[in-house]
Amino acid sequence: xxxxxxxxxxxxxxxxxxxxxxxxxxxxxxxxxxxxxxxxxxxxxxxxxxxxxxxxxxxxxxxxxxxxxxxxxxxxxxxxxxxxxxxxxxxxxxxxxxxxxxxxxxxxxxxxxxxxxxxxxxxxxxxxxxxxxxxxxxxxxxxxxxxxxxxxxxxxxxxxxxxxxxxxxxxxxxxxxxxxxxxxxxxxxxxxxxxxxxxxxxxxxxxxxxxxxxxxxxxxxxxxxxxxxxxxxxxxxxxxxxxxxxxxxxxxxxxxxxxxxxxxxxxxxxxxxxxxxxxxxxxxxxxxxxxxxxxxxxxxxxxxxxxxxxxxxxxxxxxxxxxxxxxx
Numbered sequence: 253x254x255x256x257x258x259x260x261x262x263x264x265x266x267x268x269x270x271x272x273x274x275x276x277x278x279x280x281x282x283x284x285x286x287x288x289x290x291x292x293x294x295x296x297x298x299x300x301x302x303x304x305x306x307x308x309x310x311x312x313x314x315x316x317x318x319x320x321x322x323x324x325x326x327x328x329x330x331x332x333x334x335x336x337x338x339x340x341x342x343x344x345x346x347x348x349x350x351x352x353x354x355x356x357x358x359x360x361x362x363x364x365x366x367x368x369x370x371x372x373x374x375x376x377x378x379x380x381x382x383x384x385x386x387x388x389x390x391x392x393x394x395x396x397x398x399x400x401x402x403x404x405x406x407x408x409x410x411x412x413x414x415x416x417x418x419x420x421x422x423x424x425x426x427x428x429x430x431x432x433x434x435x436x437x438x439x440x441x442x443x444x445x446x447x448x449x450x451x452x453x454x455x456x457x458x459x460x461x462x463x464x465x466x467x468x469x470x471x472x473x474x475x476x477x478x479x480x481x482x483x484x485x486x487x488x489x490x491x492x493x494x495x496x497x498x499x500x501x502x503x504x505x506x507x508x509x510x511x512x513x514x515x516x517x518x519x520x521x522x523x524x525x526x527x528x529x530x531x532x533x534x535x536x537x538x539x540x541x542x543x544x545x546x547x548x549x550x551x552x553x554x555x556x557x558x559x560x561x562x563x564x565x566x567x568x569x570x571x572x573x574x575x576x577x578x579x580x
Contacts, residue, residue, distance in 0.1 A: 256290045258320035260344070262309045265531060266557040281529040281556070282309035286316050286344035288323060288352050295352025296579065297537070299340030300501050300528035304478070307340060315341030323349070329507045338482045338504035346505025347537045347579070354580050361580035362540055362573075365510065370573040373542050376401040376426060376549040377569065384408070384415035391419030398569040399424045401549055406432035410444045417448045426452040426547065431478060434458055442470040452524070452547060454497060455479065465492040475524055475547075482508050483515050490519055497524040497549070498541055506537040513544055527552040532564040536574035539564075 266280045286297045301307035319327075319336055327335065329349050336342040354361045362370050377397035379390045381404065394400060400423045402416055413427065425448065433441065433456040442453060452473050457464045459478040468474075475495035479488050481502040489496050496516050503509040513523055523545035527535045530552040542548040550571055553559050565572040574580055 256288060256324045256326065258286065258288050258316070258323050258345070260284055260286045260313045260316040260320075262313050265559075267529065267555055268557045283530060283534060284309050284312045284316065284340065284344050285533070286348045288345065288348040290352060290356070293352060293355045295348040295350065295355060296533060297344040297347030297349075297351065297505075298530060298534040299344040299347075300530045300534060301340055302501055302528065305339075312340045312344070315339075316344055319345060329505070333504070333508060336504065338484075338502060338508060340501045340504075342504035342508075343500050344505075346507050347500070350506055350537060351579050360576065361506075361537070362543075365540055367540060367543060370539065370543060372567070372570040372572045373539070373548050374399060374569050375542070375551055375566075375571040376547070377551050378403065378549070378555060379416060381405055381412075384411045387412050388415035388419035391416040391423070394423075395420065396568040397423065399426065399547075401425075401551075402427045404429050404432065406436060409441065410448075413445055413448050413450060425450045426454070426549075428454040428477070429456040431455050431458040434461060434464060438465070438468050439470055442472040442474075446471045452495065454524075462488050462492050468492075473522075477526065480512075483512050486512065486515055486519070486521075489516075489521060493521065495522045495524050495547070497526045498538075498545070499526045499528065500538050500541070501528045501530075501534075506540065509538070509541050513541055522546050524548070525550060529555060531556065531560045532562075532574065533560050533579055536564065536579035539571070539574055540580075542571075 264282050283298050283300050288295050301309050376399040378401045454475045455477040473494035476489040476493040477497040480496045500509050524547040525542040525545040526549040532553045535550040535552050562575050562577040
């Protein structure tokens with residue numbers, strides 16, 4: 253094997269306006285880009301720090317630099333799962349290795365995984381948290397999107413969803429409670445949202461307090477997000493959530509994401525694929541988990557004011573496969 257080299261950079265991309273959830277707002281996102289080169293060929297992987305876990309882009313970059321000698325000595329993606337914790341640093345390296353392997357083999361990633369030739373998939377478009385009138389107007393402007401995902405915060409959520417329903421009467425709706433319903437009557441809130449034709453509720457209670465869902469019979473399926481990172485955390489979802497949201501920045505890359513998807517399906521748990529704020533490079537690997545998911549929320553690039561060269565093509569709610577020039 254030719255000698256490998258690893259580099260990493262921190263890059264900043266502006267959002268298209270403020271991106272607001274219950275924990276705060278963002279006007280830009282800092283991502284890291286890892287590049288693994290071998291024999292004149294380079295593979296890239298992007299990751300976003302999970303800020304609610306205390307991660308920073310610089311911290312992730314430092315983790316990549318610390319792991320670089322291992323990768324340069326020939327570590328495989330499987331080696332990284334045991335050598336590095338789940339998270340953005342491993343994701344960047346794991347996805348760079350997938351990209352490199354595909355280029356060296358002259359085969360697309362979907363072929364290496366064993367998936368059929370990819371076709372466009374339907375992805376949600378996110379409506380940021382705001383006052384009901386603001387969210388209603390945002391929903392009205394998002395009329396070309398079939399599936400909308402609403403950011404919620406607890407008090408007043410029914411009014412927000414009702415406002416969005418007025419603004420987008422024909423859209424499909426899913427909502428993200430962002431851990432804000434710990435003190436709420438979840439069954440009652442879900443019943444109210446069911447009347448507004450909400451299909452899915454993400455993470456109603458804080459991660460680590462999932463026992464609050466024991467005995468809850470929600471009329472709308474619940475989906476674990478912050479609760480689930482990788483296969484080691486899957487147990488917290490069993491019996492409480494009908495879905496899990498797989499995000500590669502949490503799993504530590506595509507390799508673990510595929511393994512987590514398989515483990516969840518074996519336990520009768522359905523899949524959603526999500527993302528952090530990221531460019532097309534950041535969501536490209538997740539497309540192949542999205543192909544196996546009932547719900548997809550990979551609109552990260554649509555929420556930015558600028559993207560990378562060879563960006564993923566979006567036609568309304570249809571997300572096209574990434575080009576080989578971008579990744580994989």
